[in-house]
Amino acid sequence: GIMRKCRPWPYEELAHAPFIMRGPGLPAGQRVGAFTQSVDVAPTVVDWLGIGVHPSMQGKTLLPLAKGEVESVRDFAIAGYFRYSWSIITEDWSFIHWLKDEEKSIADSRFGIYGRDLAESTAHLLQMKKANAVEDRDTAFYNRAYEEHKKAATLDGDDQWTCTAASSGEVPEGDELYDRRTDPFQLKNIASENPEVSRELFDKLRLYMAELRAC
Numbered sequence: 001g002i003m004r005k006c007r008p009w010p011y012e013e014l015a016h017a018p019f020i021m022r023g024p025g026l027p028a029g030q031r032v033g034a035f036t037q038s039v040d041v042a043p044t045v046v047d048w049l050g051i052g053v054h055p056s057m058q059g060k061t062l063l064p065l066a067k068g069e070v071e072s073v074r075d076f077a078i079a080g081y082f083r084y085s086w087s088i089i090t091e092d093w094s095f096i097h098w099l100k101d102e103e104k105s106i107a108d109s110r111f112g113i114y115g116r117d118l119a120e121s122t123a124h125l126l127q128m129k130k131a132n133a134v135e136d137r138d139t140a141f142y143n144r145a146y147e148e149h150k151k152a153a154t155l156d157g158d159d160q161w162t163c164t165a166a167s168s169g170e171v172p173e174g175d176e177l178y179d180r181r182t183d184p185f186q187l188k189n190i191a192s193e194n195p196e197v198s199r200e201l202f203d204k205l206r207l208y209m210a211e212l213r214a215c
Helices: 038-048 108-112 118-120 122-152 195-211
Strands: 077-081 085-089 094-100 176-179
Touching: 077 195, 085 195, 094 195, 176 195
Parallel strands: none
Antiparallel strands: 077 085, 085 094, 094 176
8 A cells, every 4th residue: 555655656666565464374485466455454353353344344354365265355456645546456457547636625536536425424524524624633734844844954065855744746647557467567558548448447446436435
């Protein structure tokens, strides 16, 4: 996943990270090529402890996968950076959708990605108010951090580079599609050459996001 890394790029170098498990009853030295996500960690832990996976948990337990009981737990993986990008990765393809300006507001991004029917839910609107308050708090924190950074910044004659909490990212104009089998380093964007594949993956991505619980 892209947690506290360089935003907002859901490319293989950032999104494709190994998930390592070690423990009693697990076969040693095996390598599994199945898709996993960071959201699977919690269900795996509670399943391992014998507590059971609650139906409301969004992830899937990886215990059957680690024990060799199944070959996969999901057909694809999702990556992205809030308000910047969403990506879906399958065995054959990696599709990246860059959120446009009109999609970046809290309301538009949540309604557009999670489904506009959620706007009818009072509970969802209350959750959005809480989320807005959290974002306002975080924005104030970032602004203070940025001002403090400006005061402390000095130049000694050499160019100095830094990454600040208040920095913003610029994203490409169009969406991207890569063939994971022939172009593992994602050097050639073939979205325009494969509009049907891009549309199919985009629809699957939106459907998945619509099924998530907005919280």
